[in-house]
Amino acid sequence: MTTAKFVISLDFELFWGVSNTQTVASYGRNVLGEWQAIPRLLEVFDRHKLRVTWATVGMIMCRDYAHWRDVRPSVLPTYARADVSPYAMESLVKDHPALFFARPLVERILATEGQELASHTYSHFYCSEEGATPSHFAADLACAQAIAADLGASMHSLVLPRNQIVGEFLSVLPDAGIKVYRGNARHWLYEKGDAVVGGIAGRMARFADACLPLSGARTVRERHHDALVNVPASLFLYPWSARRRPFLALCLQRMKRGMTAAARSGGIFHLWWHPHNFGLNLEQNLALLDGVLRHYRVLADAYGMRSQSMGDFAAAHSGAARGAHRAPATVGAASIIHSNGHDPQ
Numbered sequence: 001m002t003t004a005k006f007v008i009s010l011d012f013e014l015f016w017g018v019s020n021t022q023t024v025a026s027y028g029r030n031v032l033g034e035w036q037a038i039p040r041l042l043e044v045f046d047r048h049k050l051r052v053t054w055a056t057v058g059m060i061m062c063r064d065y066a067h068w069r070d071v072r073p074s075v076l077p078t079y080a081r082a083d084v085s086p087y088a089m090e091s092l093v094k095d096h097p098a099l100f101f102a103r104p105l106v107e108r109i110l111a112t113e114g115q116e117l118a119s120h121t122y123s124h125f126y127c128s129e130e131g132a133t134p135s136h137f138a139a140d141l142a143c144a145q146a147i148a149a150d151l152g153a154s155m156h157s158l159v160l161p162r163n164q165i166v167g168e169f170l171s172v173l174p175d176a177g178i179k180v181y182r183g184n185a186r187h188w189l190y191e192k193g194d195a196v197v198g199g200i201a202g203r204m205a206r207f208a209d210a211c212l213p214l215s216g217a218r219t220v221r222e223r224h225h226d227a228l229v230n231v232p233a234s235l236f237l238y239p240w241s242a243r244r245r246p247f248l249a250l251c252l253q254r255m256k257r258g259m260t261a262a263a264r265s266g267g268i269f270h271l272w273w274h275p276h277n278f279g280l281n282l283e284q285n286l287a288l289l290d291g292v293l294r295h296y297r298v299l300a301d302a303y304g305m306r307s308q309s310m311g312d313f314a315a316a317h318s319g320a321a322r323g324a325h326r327a328p329a330t331v332g333a334a335s336i337i338h339s340n341g342h343d344p345q
Contacts, residue, residue, distance in 0.1 A: 002266035004305040006259065006296050007231060008045075009053040009118070009182055011159055011274045012038075015099040016057045016124045018276070020083045024096060031099050033279025038105050040286060041275065042112045048293050051114040051309040055159035055182070058122035058144035059086065060102050061151060065094045068101070071147065073122060073139035080130035086123050103151075110153060116309040118157035119144045119178065128164040128195070134172050141176035156180065157310035159272075163193030163233070174227040179314035182272070183223065183230040187215045190233070210238055211250040218258045219267035222313050229313045234258060234270040237292070239277035240284035248288060256295045263303040 011017065015024075015031045045052050062068040069090075079085050086093075093100050109115050122144035125137055141158075148155050158173065158181045165184055173181065184190045188197055189206055196202035209215050223230040235258060238244060238251055255271065262269040271292070278285040299305040 004263040004266050004299070004303055005268045005308045006050075006262075006299070006305055007053070007268060007270040007308055007310065008050065009055055009157075009159055009233075009270065009272045009310055010041075011120055011161075011272065012054050012056040012060065012105075013120055013124055013161070013274065014057065014060055014102060014276070015096070016059055016086055017120075017161065017274065019086065019089060019092070024092070024099065027276075028096070028099060030276045030279035033282065034102070034275045035098070035105070037278040037282050037285075038102075038275050039108065040282065041278065041289075042108060042115065044286065044289065044293070045115065046112055048297070048307075049114065050293070050296075050307045051116065051312060052307075053116045053118045053157055053159075053310040054109050055118040055120040055157070056106060056109075057120045057124050057161075058147045059100065059124075061106050061147045062101050063103055064101060065097055068093065071143065073136075073143040075136055075139045077123070077125065077129075077133075077136040077140070078131045079126065084126055084129055106151060110151060114307075114309070116157060116311045117148060117151075117153045117155055118159065118310060119148075119155040120159050121161060122147070124161045126161060126164055127166040127169045128162070128193070134169055137169050138172045138176060141172065141178070145177055156314045158182075160193075163190075164195075165193060170228065179227065180229040180231060180310050182270070182310065183232040185215065185218065185220070185232055185234070189215060206236075207238065207247075210235060211247050211254055213254060213257065217261035218269070219262040219265060220270055221267055231268065231270060231310050231313050233272050234262075234268070235272075237271055237273040237277070237289070239273070240281045240288055252288065252291050255292055259292075259295060259299055259305075263299040263305040 018027055059068060062071060076087060082088050110117055122140045125140045126132060145155060154177060156177060156179045158178045163184055184193055189209060218234040220232040220234055235255055240248060259269045
């Protein structure tokens with residue numbers, strides 16, 4: 001039987017990921033809390049010897065506002081809605097750098113054993129937005145790879161912002177060096193990413209599904225197509241809050257049952273969340289996560305379940321199909337252009 005796998009992927013986006021849905025007043029504390037949450041999470045993952053994927057917005061890797069102003073993809077997205085473009089947030093970015101730039105945290109991720117730096121695109125790119133094109137997307141990913149290369153890293157895994165998975169955009173990934181991505185569950189509640197069927201009622205149904213197995217155990221299998229591997233999400237880890245507190249024991253039990261089903265069947269259980277979800281109520285959230293990880297240890301001992309990053313699936317797929325696909329184009333620092341038109345130093 002195939003060895004069961006436990007996967008954790010984190011959408012590391014700071015304020016880039018919430019800028020068109022939140023304000024600094026309403027959510028700034030959650031994002032600032034990542035500066036404490038991420039080192040604590042890295043300690044937990046290291047202690048449990050977990051291989052974790054950190055899907056990181058490339059702009060986070062900029063040193064400061066001036067660096068961000070200087071670094072741009074070769075072509076910018078032309079979204080129909082101006083409020084979704086990070087390039088239109090100059091004053092906000094300049095006034096609140098700690099909400100947008102965290103290069104030291106990325107360096108800490110890279111320095112921690114077992115942690116994979118993956119892409120969440122350069123600009124928190126929205127594939128489903130009107131006006132976005134695959135050529136815009138390709139330029140964005142090239143810029144993400146180049147700024148990662150500036151830190152001595154290359155990225156082979158991708159989580160699409162807002163889980164907006166659009167077929168014509170996936171064709172761009174191999175040439176951008178991406179070999180694996182996080183897909184959506186094949187269920188009407190999740191298959192369209194952030195576009196929840198039924199609006200508020202649909203979001204309530206999603207939370208209900210996090211408490212009770214309305215959509216099944218959510219054990220998944222990786223899917224291979226051409227040069228790509230899709231490792232679909234299982235469940236989102238809802239953070240602790242006073243409002244959710246009465247339901248979190250159910251959520252934890254739901255996750256444990258899904259993990260157990262994956263362990264017994266040789267499947268995958270893929271858990272995900274955002275670091276800013278732990279930005280407030282850090283101790284309570286770490287306690288919730290501890291319940292999940294203790295159960296993983298039980299399953300590892302009983303069934304041999306293994307922790308894997310998303311990139312581990314890419315490596316396995318490449319080994320199995322070596323020579324069957326054209327190698328992705330190398331993306332180097334020359335893919336970044338500066339506002340002054342010169343190559344980066």
